[in-house]
């Protein structure tokens with residue numbers, strides 16, 4: 001069937017590909033700064049990885065459950081929506097780690113650090129010498145190597161490995177500290193030691209607005225989807241084109257960019273002075289046909305952890321022994337289970353009164369093949385772990401399985417070449433911005449920071465060029 005082409009070619013300041021948190025935040029700020037912006041999104045809804053569901057009194061997420069107020073930009077964005085901002089109950093601050101089939105609290109201070117059964121006695125003594133160990137010299141050192149060198153094997157196995165399973169669904173032996181945990185890398189490089197660095201940083205004058213970075217765990221009232229929905233309303237739904245297909249970008253000879261796409265069988269063209277992509281690496285190949293395989297190879301080599309998330313809820317079930325943010329699982333203890341979060345302990349609106357909502361994460365880089373497991377196999381793993389680890393028997397009132405094949409980008413050794421290539425392509429093609437989680441961090445705070453800074457830079461660049 002022949003496609004119809006729309007006659008009118010619309011001109012805007014900035015085109016954004018993707019209506020996830022990065023695209024929506026960038027568009028929100030660009031609009032506030034007086035620029036004309038349009039978003040093209042291939043799915044039928046806004047939010048990208050962020051999607052909230054409601055069923056039988058449970059409010060649950062298919063993607064992220066919570067974020068951390070880890071950047072000034074994230075804090076300020078939440079400040080823009082005070083009616084939605086929801087900070088986790090401090091009583092649920094506890095993070096648990098599984099050892100020998102039992103959950104233990106992750107130490108939060110010196111006293112609990114001495115007592116914890118999670119790390120060996122030898123490594124507890126070794127910690128005293130951490131300030132005197134030489135800093136590493138390999139800029140691409142893995143997280144596992146750095147932690148083992150400075151803190152010891154048991155800190156790697158029972159603190160960093162489960163923590164990385166929870167954040168990256170990743171393998172600390174493959175993640176490069178400089179990209180995956182840049183703040184930790186900087187502590188060693190700038191101060192010679194984690195402990196000396198942490199003490200020195202406490203005494204240093206704070207950057208402007210640093211007090212806003214509270215590191216509190218947040219969600220939004222009604223789930224994180226309420227945040228992306230609100231951003232979409234503020235941007236104006238007419239500026240967001242959902243359900244677009246065959247989207248491709250071309251640089252024009254007059255310095256503009258053109259995005260061609262199809263929507264309900266009709267072809268459209270949109271022109272802009274700048275174009276921002278926010279999608280995952282695999283989607284860039286069809287989006288940027290003017291780039292060669294060689295140009296794209298360093299970006300397409302980015303690997304993603306596949307993750308299965310199971311939302312599990314039961315009315316009239318309280319779990320006083322699991323009143324915590326959640327429990328993380330070292331790879332040594334379990335290859336299939338990454339962790340179990342307890343959103344109903346953090347936020348009052350996630351389960352019917354007196355009930356429990358859990359979010360169970362499976363697979364990741366430990367067991368990427370699990371993404372293809374059947375629903376029956378997944379349900380089996382879930383009921384087995386809930387019975388063994390949390391002593392939960394019986395059928396739930398809610399069970400939903402969500403599969404994310406490209407859940408979390410892994411900032412591995414290929415990162416140096418990828419980031420250099422992104423910078424090179426952006427310099428070669430002025431007006432093209434390759435953003436999203438292919439660089440600058442994987443968490444929501446990172447996404448909001450990148451999008452906000454980029455929006456302000458673009459607004460400045462456009463005002464300088466009249």
Ligand SMILES: Cc1cc2nc3c(=O)[nH]c(=O)nc-3n(C[C@H](O)[C@H](O)[C@H](O)COP(=O)(O)OP(=O)(O)OC[C@H]3O[C@@H](n4cnc5c(N)ncnc54)[C@H](O)[C@@H]3O)c2cc1C
Nearest residue numbers: 018020021022041042048049063064279283407442443444
């Ligand atoms: C299971 C899971 C758990 C997570 N847990 C946490 C957590 O606890 N805390 C935290 O801070 N972060 C977490 N994250 C990460 C967080 O969700 C992401 O950092 C953030 O939502 C990414 O937003 P984004 O806009 O950059 O990308 P996305 O949300 O992926 O948005 C990109 C958008 O681009 C669209 N798109 C792709 N290709 C095209 C195309 N060709 N044309 C048009 N549109 C296109 C996609 O449909 C999508 O909507 C988690 C992620 C997942 C998947």
